[in-house]
Amino acid sequence: MWSVASLAGLLILGWLGLQVTPAPFPAIPGTAATPSSIPLLPNLPAPVERFYRLTYGECIPVITSAIITGRAAIRPIPGGPTLPARFRFIHEAGRNYRHYIEATWFGLPILRVNESYLDGVSRIELPWQKSEGNPQTAQAANLGLWAETTSMPAVFLTDPRVRWQAVNDATALLVVPFEQAHETFVVRFDPTTGLPTLLESMRFKGETDTHKTLWSNGLLRWASFGGITLPSVGTAAWADDGRPWAVFTTESIGLNTDVRQSVRAKGL
Template sequence: MNVQWIVVTAVGLVVVAVLGFRVRPPRARRVPAGPPRGTVEVTRDLPEPVVRYHRALGFDGWHVPAVDTFVLWGRAWMRPARMLRLPVRFWSAHRVGWNARQRLAVTWYGLPVLRAVDDYVDGHGRTRIGRRTVTGPEIDQGENLFLWAELLLVPAVLAVRPGVRWQSVDADSALLRVPFGGGTDRLMVRFDPDTGLITECRALRYRTPGGPKVGWYVWFERWTHGPGGWCPARISVRWADQPRPWFVLDVDGMATNVRVDSDLEGVRQWLPSTSTTSLKETRT
């Protein structure tokens, strides 16, 4: 009887533990947008799909709202391994075009049990998971692409950051060239031919330090209109050699021109004094 009781108890504890990772975290408190800051004029030589996108968002094709800061938040499912799916709370803050911080927290019954931070500032990226920190050129490139994939939602970045430019591809696609290191990187962006809104972007991105670049796909799904304007209801991220997305974010909100000092506090403290040429890993 004692053995049976121990087995039943052990099985019950395992079930309780597993079920905790099936509970989504609560929604974060909505952040109201800051006061309008007028409009800015972007370059007039935009590809036609980009002009349609700006108009679909409710803007003049070349005059868009001025945006200094931007936040986006939501709840996600993350697959770090094929048979493992974890609930995640997600928060992203930008000083538009220059630096950003993404905060992620894996939750159990809605409570955070593992925290991660992705930073990008002055051309350098950093990933911190728990006490493990990773930097290096592959991280720099990956974090830069992540930053610009989110900034597709902020057309004003064209007027804020020098070196950003669109190139024509076809009637429903355009290439976005973004600053990186001493040169540029690029994202291919596709637009819905009916709505004009973005449907996906793709790029070649490092997945692992020391490995080759891999196709990286980001889908902007089910756009909705809320207090802050048009926003994708879901953003999915997949590697080209994997059958399904490894990160699926249900967006709860986005806001512009808000205070991000507390979010970005300390981002520059870890900035390398010299550029890195190989992976660096530290534990604290």
């Protein structure tokens, strides 16, 4: 009886630890450069033009970098428990990124994730997995880079390698570069608010996969960051999982700071 009670107590303790939201990462010091701008491009698909007019008006800022910080709920192991986490994503816009994620228990780190996509090479460091230079993870990381660019959507107009294609009044295709070719997102817009609600693409799920899986990025909530309405809550989900493996809540977005060193570092 004592052992059953002890096991129950440990399970309750474990569950309680996963209910504690971690403290946010500290802000990164730095001075943001004043962005230049370009005029809103002509001949955009109707839902795309509507979104950019709502967000930026007639002038689109040139964003060169972003530091995206917040907290999350993640399931790093399929079928495993959902863990509270905090994250920092550092981007050289449209080129490179670095992810640092800490999953926590009672607010203390129990799992650290270092991921990067630098100069076209994907690197992953997990306690149970290390990978570098795998072509499947490079394709996946490139799609991750562009999905996270929704936090600085001006880049989708200012980067000449990116283009939009019309589908209908609530859908458009977003074509982004990958190596010497390209990848495509299906972007769906809310007809009432004009804001994007979902990005879908075909992405490699594992290092040895030979077939891609439908990958969805939901944009659930929006908030003001520096006076601009940007996504604040987003999800990432695989079609064959049935539910999102991650829910990210963005709490700060720092734009146009010098990230040349921090994007190539490790840890916080």
